[in-house]
Amino acid sequence: MTTTVPAKAPRPARNAKPNGQWKVDGKTPLNPNEEFKAADGGLSVAQRIIDDYSKTGFASIPHDDLLGRMRWYGLYTQRDQTLEASRTGTLSDAEMSSEFLMMRVRIDGQALSTEALRVLGGISTDFARDTADITDRQNIQYHWIRVEDVPEIWDRLATVGLHTTEACGDTPRGFLASPVAGIAADELIDPTPVVEDIRERFIGDPELANLPRKFKTAITGHPSLDVVHEINDISLVGVEHPDLGVGYDLWVGGGLSTNPMLAKRVGVFVRQDEAAEVWHAVISIFRDYGYRRNRMRARLKFLVNDWGVEKFRQVLQEEYLGRELPDGPAPAPAKGNYDHVGVHEQKDGRVWVGAAPTVGRVSGTILNQIADLAEAAGSGRVTLTPHQKLLVLDVDPDKAETLVEGLSAIGLQARPSIFRRGTMACTGIEYCKLAFVETKGLAATLIDELETRLTDLDLGDTQLSINLNGCPNSCARIQVADIGLKGQMLKGEFGFQVHLGGGLADTKGEDGELGRTVRGLKVTAENLPDWTERIVRRYAEDRTEGESFAAWAHRAEDEVFTA
Template structure:
């Protein structure tokens, strides 16, 4: 692959990088913010410097031709800690380093010689052949350690650099990739898991996702963004892609005159400065959708703030501009035409995880199943492929909730499929807590983590199922419990009924132990809610990891006893007195 430095070129639309359009005002601080169309493309920090020095996409050739042959020690720092991310690779945490030392050690002291490797599925249907390839990679190269993420990715651990070319070769045989799965790039897309099959679907997003990927994923002109850029596209009325917390979302709606299409949302993201996305109020046709996506990502590239990385997400540009200005720039500078006003999505019609048995529009069924907190081993993926074939089903899609959906199950094989999934530990009728518990990678593998999440969440769910068996019939709904190992909210803690942010806490006896700060009452679009909202933070209330089941049991029982008829946990948590929530 020829090395080409495209990251310092002027924007592709022809405007000089130093030009300042009349509508752009200087930053309030008076300092350059690294906006390419305002301040020029001179790098303002080390991160921008290594991106300007060589396009991140170019590192694949070095991995295949040099590093995989010469080994880990041949990898220079800018590639290892920077450009490798453009191909889905991060070094994983060295075993045995407790969470209290995460902030005390340098990155090289925390990292192991093994990698996490992220495979993007972009809402694609995974055939039995694809499942077997994913399973074989896990078994052959990742010690079986595999997770399904809340962004429909498959995430491996214990990967050695020598094996990466062979992994890429296997993925390519089934149309899967790791291209820009990480890094300051357009990352993996969230797509409706029931696209093209659901009886109540508004519009099938599959063609739009495929066209955007065909045109733009791997495009060097989009490989140097200020930060990551996340996409969600759905046409299902359950609003099943967490559209409120993505940089760009296209949500299926029906225009009264133009028919089915998409409502455009921009600027959503969580992490340490959470912000829900906002509607631009425009209607986007299926034909326009790829161009609109391209326009929004180029606005981010050209106008996004690059000086400070903690202010570099699209949400900060939207906060500065507002939706009216953002729409005007999109239409006038990047599309060249005005978009019509359009309707907002209707409230969600059902849970977006699709757990359980549901009828397809062709008379067959799809079945959603829950692996506990997304943990799924390679041999299980292989056995799942066997089950799909045995029951005459078609494929599997992943969800935005660490779940999976088996598609195209014949009507007379549904019970057999349900029994087969249950035998694999994939619950089709999980308890309210098991269904809605998510956890990030946590201390086991992540260099940013402070506490363990996967094992802590699994043990808590097992215990809480036993303790809350008498209460569950009175809940009337799943209770979402999200555990995050650090403040960055990969597990979406601010939008969970019970969100737990990992930190080291001090007990009454003065002992420092792993624990969590509590967020209560967050929600995304769901039945019974007027709209999304961020959780209520109990700033002075911390829960030790060992006391997690006690705390969750206490709060859930208080909700069950104190809720009004039909009231959701989120609504109750926002009106309850703080003492009830402790």
Template sequence: MSVETTPRQAPAARPNRQAGKATGAWADGDRTPLNHNEAFKQDDDGLNVRTRIEEVYAKEGFESIAPDDLRGRMRWWGLYTQRKPGIDGGQTASLDPAELDDQYFMLRVRSDGGALSTVQLRTVAGVSTEFGRDTADITDRQNIQLHWIRVEDVPEIWRRLEAVGLTTAEACGDTPRVILGSPVAGIAADEVVDGTPAVREILERYIGSPEFSNLPRKFKTAISGSPSLDVAHEVNDVSFVGVHHPDFGPGFDVWVGGGLSTNPMFAQRLGTWVSLEEVPEVWKGVVSIFRDHGYRRLRNRARLKFLMADWGPERFREVLEKEYLGRALVDGPAPEQPSGHRRDHVGVHAQNDGRFWVGGAPVAGRVSGTTLYAVAELAERHGSARVRLTAHQKILVLDVPEEETAAVAEGLEALGLPAAPSEWRRGVMACTGIEFCKLALVETKARARTVVAELERRLPDFDVPFSIHVNGCPNSCARTQVADVGLKGMVQKDDDGNLVEVFQVHLGGGLGTEPSLARKTRALKVRAEDLPDYVERLAGRYLAQREAGESFAAWARRADEDDLR
């Protein structure tokens, strides 16, 4: 696939300035690249790298890959070089990128809305076992991430994926990434509105198009009509959240400008209601504003959240309506706070058609190709042809006849995906970590498994929702700041001069209609091997001090610092 870029006409707009300096925003009228990333994107659209992968790199091997393709444009097709084994976290920030690169790739497969047929799941599983050393992780972006991929195998992998309707297009890069959607869209009995048609229209019209293949940074979308608020809408660039309008009925409330990482900001409501049919048009308007007005000079200020922080929701809505939509939008209500809902959809639940879904919980999303293949076989054996991935690293089997639910639950349990997991397993998430990620400082997946196993052994009867999010670096891919216990990986020297893994602890974060960032307690760091002891101590103090009905997050926000150590 080759893509020819075409000039884009941005609307007349006010210059964006940061402390008197040009921001690099295209709307200012000067498209001179102000950093290397902007230069290589202007030189050649990232989507064009596919031709070189197929015709050159897959034939001539890793050493033939041009640097800007290797560490830049290949991301437009879901490919990142993974971390070379044996490099400790102390060297993450000091080594040249070429020294960190292994000659293997991580590959992300798009599954927008987390939706996969069993045929598609089996295909991904086959790619994993044949080309990826049986690796597979379910991410909190509702897609599957594979490792150990050789560039020589990429064309055949694409052929197999695309034969069943899957793609890796724009799974990474400065593009519209995979669209989060309710994993129970279209089947939940309490759903406000099914956002699936809007997800599909955006995919068909805009993903893989040069119109939006050169954004200032990545762009994250969420569309969900679930009253459980199940797609972390508070921390996406744009989210459409199901609401009932008193005059117009079911539709969506629009949130813009969320994101975590080192500068966490929650999305802000535009205060407008849009119908299901309007979602793609409004989405296009928001992403166009980001493309044209987003700050391109500094990569660390290039996310939409910084533009929203400077403009505010009133101005953002005004520009959206007047300069991109050409019409006013309807004012609308905010979503209601969920009451008793669990966002992850784990367990056995009735659908709106008389059938059931069964949700299982891997530990921090870590599965394998072998496991995914077995899930596809299990689902089909009991009358299902669909699975869904969740934004909480879980997997659901849909459309199960009531009489088959027990068998499906037992089958998932046997695969290490229990439908009735402990609160420790249910609430844990983890990013990729130092095992594969070039930005990571510490191990995450194995650490999460160890912590869960120890807490299940020590506190088997703990029955309160409790989230532990383990991150290998400050970038918060596993949403550190909005967990009950958020763990940000770091390295430091011990008294003997040895490098040790530690975690900075964030406590009491949460999402919802009134989201809150976690509390950082002064100088609170915990050694990796001490995490089970620390969380056990913390949970005990919470149980002893909590008020009736008080969540851990609420307790942690009011507790004395000494009780949080």
């Protein structure tokens, strides 16, 4: 039997500033965020919310709990809506905050029963002014939450197996998982057992509750590559090994924000029964070696970029797994319907109906209506997608068209235009303290305008993603959209810097690519419909047969896009 020698951690250069890597520099906190986490872990705040703050009110919550630890339970302060866009970035977090909270409910890709939908809907109508958004992290997000109501909300969520634990904060946040796991006829492997194993064993584990920053996970076994695996800290993507059968390809180090990087293949094959162990090893590397001194460099992508994939694989195998993983194949090019919108046959003969709410915006009232419509169609469950969509599963085929009509009547389109289908938007200035511009309402107006103006264009099966983000942080994935719009103020007007031709393997059928920027190209919110109409028409005129918008945008001259 051979003995595996642990890999030596890379030593910092002499006289270099420490990066706060626990296994290199020790655990002495090097910034205020690390100090409050070291003083008292984020998971400790739940009991204080229940016992104290829900009784004594918002004003009684200490700074480090309000703007720090409460994030460990999916709670952020909401933007003071009296503040103009010009105040973004000029005031402190506390000064930007109102006395209301945003709450994220982590779903982790699991199917929601109609009972769970009604619980989510009831929380919205009772405590959140009927707000509810489907996020591009497959979560439900509420606004207008009072701290006094949080314990009751948690109790209601618990009755249907849901919670907000580690929905935010420096934690393993909610997973992306294939929304058609276990039902798709063309699925390579069902990732549900892996997701459930990780969730049960590791979510809420104090050993993983103090990471350098957030840690995002994606897992799929569907050939459409439906979980945007290139932009997560860790992704497990279904593949078939020529000798070992079906399992997962491991990707690490993806993330967007102000310094976007696409994930890298580690090159190993991961069996289903070891996937949770490999996930735990990767997140442990991040905990132990991730950079903590500078939060701008505290994501896993910076460590992977500095180490390289070979070094990362060596540390993973030698120090954390104690064994080598076999080499494995890359995923096949994406095929199929990555957002799963429409009516599709399941492997059991029933169908699912995927529908697009406008930029993910629903409400508690709508969630309750969806539950009624689903049950009338013979279904008892729904799933959410990483593209702000909703699927009703297990539908009686004879009742599918009635369901399509019922969903359309409440604003969810199973046969949407390419503009309604392909547009996403973040929360924006309506609620977010970091945003400069309004996004959800503007996106809805843009969709309506394009649907009206471009009825004469036959774009066939063209896919077109238009992503609006209120700030540079790319919650709406602006760098990997066909048209990505980064919110900023333009001489006192709402406006956007434009990214063009980005995409991921799910939409491009090839390797992901970040969008390009054109020097000086900025578009005001007022002119956005005119500019977008002109660009889409120019694409329709200039494209070669079968050419995607992304391919055209990367070859077109700068002058084509000038606003």
